[in-house]
Amino acid sequence: MGIMKEDRLESFVRNNRDEFDHLSPSPEVWNNISKQLGERSKTVWFKSAGFRAAAIVVVVLISSALVFKTAGFLTGPVRSAAVVDPEIRELIEAEAFYAQQVSGKLEEIKKCYEMVPELKMEVEGDLLELETMYNELRKDLKENMANKNVIEAMIENNRYRLRVVDDVLAQINC
Template identity: 55%
Template structure:
C-alpha cells in the first residue's frame, strides 16, 4: 500500500526531517518578544482621578494668572492667601492619595471586593469636589468653599489611609 511506503520512507529518513530546527538565536528573539506586555496605565480609574486633580491644580494656577480676574502679577501680597492654600493643599493631597492608591492597587488581586468600593468612594468625592469648584468659580462664600474643598481632600486621604489600614496588604 501507498501509506505503508510513505510511513516506511519517513521512518528511514527521519534524521533528514529533524535537521530543520530554528537556531537558539531565533528562540531567544521569540522569547524576548513574548515577555513584553504592554500595560495601559491610564485606563485605571485612579489614574483618571489623579489626572483630574493635577488638571484642577493647573487650571487654578492658570485662572489666577488670567487678567480677567484682575490679579496683579507683580504683587505677591495681592494674591489671595486662601487660594494659595487651596493650590498647595490640592498638590499635597493629590500626591499623597496617588501614592497610597498605588499601594492599594497592589492588593486588588488579594482583595478584589475593595476595588469597586474604593473607586466608587473616590468618584463620589471627586463629584463633590467638582461641585465645590463650580461654587468657587461663582464666588459663593469663597472662604467657606475653599475650606470645604480642602476638607474634601482630607476625606479622600483619610479614606485611602483607612483602606490601607484595614487590608494590611
C-alpha cells in the first residue's frame, strides 16, 4: 500500500511540476538565510582545529606562568647548573621573559571569557592537557641538563607560545 501512495505522490508532482516551479522565495527569505549562515560561520571558528591548538597552547602558557610565580621553574641541580652553564642561564632568562609576555596577553584573553563562555571551557580543558605535557618537558630537562637540543627546543617552544597567544588575540577581537 505504501508503494501506491509513493506512486500517486510522484505522479502528482510530475503532473503539477509547472505550478511548483513558478514559486520562488522572496529576497527577504534569502537575506534571512544569509544572516543565519553568517552567524554560524562566526561561531564555527571556536571549534576549528587551529583554534583548539591555540587554546591548548594558551592553557600551557597559563600553567607555566603559574608555575613560575609559585614554585619557580628550575630547582635543585638544574638551578645550580644555571650558575655555570650559560645555556641554562639563557633558558631561565627566556622563560622569565616569555612568561611575562604570555601572562599579560592571557589577561586580555580572559576578558573575552564573559563574552564567549565556550572559550573559557575549551581553554581551561586544553590547558590541563598542556600542563601535563609541559611537566614532562621539565622532567626531561632535569634528567638531561647538558642536552643543548632540549634547551633550544624549550626556548623555541616559548617563542611559539607567544606567537599562538598573539594569534588567539587577533582572532577573538574582544
